[in-house]
Amino acid sequence: MHTEEDCLFCRIVAGTVPSTKVFENSTTYAFKDVHPQAKVHVLVVPKKHYADVHELAESDPAELADIISVAQHIADEEYHGHFRLEFNTGEDAGQSVFHVHAHVLTGEKLEE
Numbered sequence: 361m362h363t364e365e366d367c368l369f370c371r372i373v374a375g376t377v378p379s380t381k382v383f384e385n386s387t388t389y390a391f392k393d394v395h396p397q398a399k400v401h402v403l404v405v406p407k408k409h410y411a412d413v414h415e416l417a418e419s420d421p422a423e424l425a426d427i428i429s430v431a432q433h434i435a436d437e438e439y440h441g442h443f444r445l446e447f448n449t450g451e452d453a454g455q456s457v458f459h460v461h462a463h464v465l466t467g468e469k470l471e472e
């Protein structure tokens with residue numbers, strides 16, 4: 361089980377690992393991905409630690425809805441509201457950080 365000390369995204373939320381902030385409210389934090397896969401590639405995370413989107417949906421569905429609203433807000437600002445939202449869930453799907461994060465890809469027309 362990850363704790364704030366050993367979870368990279370808990371450390372980013374706490375500010376002990378630097379990040380480029382895009383949006384923040386009392387429960388949610390959004391920052392630029394260090395290896396962008398689109399013109400705008402933002403990660404949106406709950407400040408509270410959940411391992412994956414299933415755990416988040418079970419424990420705090422309102423926060424999941426908030427993350428989707430933040431994604432929409434970013435896309436409204438960056439690219440007339442069009443965006444792709446990805447939750448890689450599990451190692452075999454490419455999840456490498458086990459603090460749930462939404463990948464928001466926008467800022468340009470995306471490849472299919």
Ligand code: 5GP
Nearest residue numbers: 379380391392393394395448454455456457
């Ligand atoms: P996953 O592979 O778990 O779906 O996504 C993890 C994402 O986190 C990757 O896209 C990776 O580029 C990004 N990432 C990994 N380490 C850091 C970091 O220290 N800072 C930021 N801003 N992004 C990171």
Ligand code: ZN
Nearest residue numbers: 367370409459
């Ligand atoms: Zn965490």
